[in-house]
Amino acid sequence: MMKLTEIVDVLHFYRQSKDIENLSIKGLEIDSRNVEQGDLFICIKGFTVDGHLYAQQAEKQGAVAVIAEKPVDVSIPVILVNDTTKAVALLANKFYDYPTEKLNVIGVTGTNGKTSVTYLLEAIFKEQRKKTGLIGTIQMKMEDDCFDVKNTTPDSLFLQRSFQQMVNRKIDTVFMEVSSHALDLGRVYGCDFDIAVFTNLSQDHLDYHESMEDYLHAKSLLFSQLGNRYDEKKPKFAVVNKDDPHSKMLIKSTSQPVITYGIEKQADIQAIDVKLDANGSTFLLKTFDEEVRITSKLMGNFSVYNMLAAASAALCTGIPLHTIKRALESTTGVSGRFEPVNLGQPFGVIVDYAHTPDSLENVLETIRSFVKRKVYVVVGCGGDRDKSKRPLMAGAAVKYADLAIFTSDNPRTEDPQAILNDMVAGLQGNNFQVIENRQQAIDEAIRLAEKDDIVLIAGKGHETYQLVKGEVHDFDDRLVAANAIKFNWNKEN
Ligand SMILES: CC(=O)N[C@H]1[C@@H](OP(=O)(O)OP(=O)(O)OC[C@H]2O[C@@H](n3ccc(=O)[nH]c3=O)[C@H](O)[C@@H]2O)O[C@H](CO)[C@@H](O)[C@@H]1O[C@H](C)C(=O)N[C@@H](C)C(=O)N[C@H](CCC(=O)O)C(=O)O
Numbered sequence: 001m002m003k004l005t006e007i008v009d010v011l012h013f014y015r016q017s018k019d020i021e022n023l024s025i026k027g028l029e030i031d032s033r034n035v036e037q038g039d040l041f042i043c044i045k046g047f048t049v050d051g052h053l054y055a056q057q058a059e060k061q062g063a064v065a066v067i068a069e070k071p072v073d074v075s076i077p078v079i080l081v082n083d084t085t086k087a088v089a090l091l092a093n094k095f096y097d098y099p100t101e102k103l104n105v106i107g108v109t110g111t112n113g114k115t116s117v118t119y120l121l122e123a124i125f126k127e128q129r130k131k132t133g134l135i136g137t138i139q140m141k142m143e144d145d146c147f148d149v150k151n152t153t154p155d156s157l158f159l160q161r162s163f164q165q166m167v168n169r170k171i172d173t174v175f176m177e178v179s180s181h182a183l184d185l186g187r188v189y190g191c192d193f194d195i196a197v198f199t200n201l202s203q204d205h206l207d208y209h210e211s212m213e214d215y216l217h218a219k220s221l222l223f224s225q226l227g228n229r230y231d232e233k234k235p236k237f238a239v240v241n242k243d244d245p246h247s248k249m250l251i252k253s254t255s256q257p258v259i260t261y262g263i264e265k266q267a268d269i270q271a272i273d274v275k276l277d278a279n280g281s282t283f284l285l286k287t288f289d290e291e292v293r294i295t296s297k298l299m300g301n302f303s304v305y306n307m308l309a310a311a312s313a314a315l316c317t318g319i320p321l322h323t324i325k326r327a328l329e330s331t332t333g334v335s336g337r338f339e340p341v342n343l344g345q346p347f348g349v350i351v352d353y354a355h356t357p358d359s360l361e362n363v364l365e366t367i368r369s370f371v372k373r374k375v376y377v378v379v380g381c382g383g384d385r386d387k388s389k390r391p392l393m394a395g396a397a398v399k400y401a402d403l404a405i406f407t408s409d410n411p412r413t414e415d416p417q418a419i420l421n422d423m424v425a426g427l428q429g430n431n432f433q434v435i436e437n438r439q440q441a442i443d444e445a446i447r448l449a450e451k452d453d454i455v456l457i458a459g460k461g462h463e464t465y466q467l468v469k470g471e472v473h474d475f476d477d478r479l480v481a482a483n484a485i486k487f488n489w490n491k492e493n
Pocket residue numbers: 030031032033043044045046047048049050051052054150151152153154155179180181182
């Protein structure tokens with residue numbers, strides 16, 4: 001229980017419709033359907049509906065007061081503020097007693113590699129025997145307990161509540177993906193990050209952000225909001241990829257010490273003598289005063305960048321280089337990221353989460369560098385997402401693959417055929433086919449594959465569903481591929 005006057009104090013400027021002096025609240029809630037007796041309900045104007053429409057339902061379910069941006073027709077007190085999204089972040093922070101100040105929080109942003117870097121960080125910190133938490137696209141973790149999440153970066157209320165649970169469990173360090181949507185929508189407003197990591201920036205999400213500049217600006221908020229004073233005892237750090245030109249702007253955005261990493265340009269933490277092959281990657285990791293060779297099972301230049309990002313952040317916290325080496329060398333990869341499906345068939349099948357032009361190009365380039373024969377790629381583009389990336393992804397597919405099979409990937413509310421038309425419009429050449437049904441597309445690629453070929457199934461990675469017109473259908477690329485392999489393999493033997 002908390003006194004209402006005490007919690008609303010964090011809002012500073014507000015108008016109240018009634019006296020709130022003797023009220024106490026049990027919890028905070030932004031979804032009327034979940035309101036319980038004694039809650040404070042906060043109305044959020046969303047993209048789909050306006051939460052102000054649900055104030056009455058919240059009252060019926062026992063809310064003691066409402067925070068809103070405009071008057072609502074309820075008999076309980078209404079507290080009016082300019083921005084309820086910002087208000088809920090402030091209220092949650094206070095209600096859960098500023099949990100991020102008691103945790104070490106490492107935020108990772110960038111177009112590609114966020115999930116991969118957070119899992120590498122988890123491996124390093126576990127090697128150092130730290131209690132860890134993780135929040136991102138695949139799930140939320142508290143030590144080894146896993147929880148479902150709806151968004152890569154959840155809303156501020158869910159976040160602060162989860163952080164408090166982590167504090168209660170005595171978790172030491174949390175690794176967290178910070179999406180541009182979250183930064184723009186204030187989901188991480190008030191989070192006290194200790195380290196901000198930038199992976200890279202390339203085209204995505206231009207349905208949401210007006211331009212690449214706008215997208216970069218959203219990412220830069222993680223850096224401009226990093227700490228607001230210099231704390232000698234616990235300094236904050238910004239970790240950026242020197243080889244990505246967007247880093248220049250991020251370096252300017254922060255008042256905190258910056259550590260750079262890279263392969264091409266000279267950086268504080270550098271990979272030199274990088275060698276990539278079908279078994280993984282090896283490179284010399286040079287820090288300010290030490291160097292060590294890393295030999296990893298992770299494939300591709302992009303994985304070297306991810307390892308550099310994680311190693312740099314870990315070094316900022318004082319983890320020794322030999323511990324980082326041990327962790328990176330024993331990591332086998334993340335679910336749905338360059339994940340092989342191997343049933344002993346004579347060709348390779350890889351399931352990957354590449355769903356941007358840049359990541360698809362990176363993954364295909366990596367496969368091209370070691371494949372002995374043909375490359376097949378099965379890929380689609382998500383509905384209700386950046387339309388301008390569709391022809392670019394299709395272009396990357398036909399550039400590197402011997403045959404690209406374009407198919408559906410979470411059409412959501414769009415017509416799958418219209419998405420496919422956007423993908424293939426303007427494509428040159430004839431090394432592609434369109435098979436709308438994803439299962440049939442995967443079956444076809446696996447039916448065609450012969451000894452030493454590689455089939456890349458891109459875009460859905462760890463996902464276990466296909467979203468079609470508001471319905472969630474079971475769909476797991478790894479299971480579909482395994483069934484197709486079994487079917488074709490049995491036929492041949
Ligand atoms: C565009 C967007 O970001 N939408 C997010 C937003 O949903 P919304 O604005 O549609 O919410 P809404 O349904 O209009 O509801 C408004 C308010 O009314 C309330 N409500 C609603 C119904 C009701 O009966 N009662 C009630 O009180 C809701 O609880 C909410 O507070 O708020 C929801 C709750 O926080 C989010 O789950 C949802 O993310 C959706 C699922 C989404 O797809 N978001 C994507 C674009 C996204 O954020 N992606 C990034 C990752 C990108 C990447 O990594 O590549 C991410 O961080 O996940």
